[in-house]
Structure formats: structure tokens, C-alpha cells
Amino acid sequence: MHRSLITPFQLFSIAVMLVLLAIGICNTQAEEIHSFEITLVNGDVSGDEDVIRVLEGDQVEIAWTSDKALDIHLHGYDVQMILVAGQRKIMSLTAHFTGRFPIEVHGTGLGHGSVVYFEVLPK
Ligand SMILES: [Cu+2]
Numbered sequence: 001m002h003r004s005l006i007t008p009f010q011l012f013s014i015a016v017m018l019v020l021l022a023i024g025i026c027n028t029q030a031e032e033i034h035s036f037e038i039t040l041v042n043g044d045v046s047g048d049e050d051v052i053r054v055l056e057g058d059q060v061e062i063a064w065t066s067d068k069a070l071d072i073h074l075h076g077y078d079v080q081m082i083l084v085a086g087q088r089k090i091m092s093l094t095a096h097f098t099g100r101f102p103i104e105v106h107g108t109g110l111g112h113g114s115v116v117y118f119e120v121l122p123k
Pocket residue numbers: 073075104105106112
């Protein structure tokens with residue numbers, strides 16, 4: 001009588017493990033950091049990127065460089081950072097809340113204006 005080396009149950013177990021492994025790999029990829037680079041000149045964004053768009057749950061890093069000392073303020077998330085002229089600073093956060101949030105510049109004497117929008121789309 002012929003005896004198979006792998007039983008149907010073992011084959012099924014291997015298939016289940018492969019599926020779990022695939023899901024694990026996908027989850028790892030979701031953990032990647034989404035990086036953005038924003039340069040401020042005289043309190044305004046240089047270049048035409050005025051929306052930072054990410055997905056809910058994303059790990060986000062926004063690198064800021066300014067030619068002037070000023071405060072930046074991400075509303076909704078309420079993250080505030082002080083920028084020193086010529087010094088690159090990184091704002092790290094997890095996009096927990098969906099919506100459109102203004103990032104404003106304080107302390108330029110130019111008022112309280114939004115320079116960039118942070119947009120988090122639902123997953
Ligand atoms: Cu503000």
C-alpha cells in the first residue's frame with residue numbers, strides 16, 4: 001500500500017502557515033515611514049507642495065527647514081515645534097486621526113497662517 005509523505009492535514013497546515021506569513025509581511029510593510037521634506041522661506045513654503053497626504057495609521061516624518069526662527073503648529077494633532085534658522089528638524093507622528101489639519105506658522109509677525117495641510121485619508 002502506498003503511503004503519502006504528506007497527509008492532507010499537513011498540506012492544509014502548510015497552506016495556513018504560508019497565508020499567515022504573507023499577512024505578516026504585508027503588516028511589516030505598513031509600518032514603513034512616510035517621509036516629507038518641507039522648506040520654509042520667510043515663513044512660507046518654498047515649492048508647490050501644500051498638502052501632505054497619508055493614510056490612517058501611517059508612520060509619518062516631516063522634516064522642516066526654515067530660513068527664519070519660527071514655531072510650527074499642526075492643529076488637531078496639536079504638535080508644536082520650534083524651528084531654528086537653517087536647522088533641519090523632524091516632526092514624527094502616527095496618523096491616528098483622519099481629516100484635514102492645517103499646519104500653521106506662528107511667530108513670524110505675519111499672523112497665524114496655514115502653510116501646509118496635513119491630510120489623513122481613512123484606510
Ligand atoms: Cu496654530
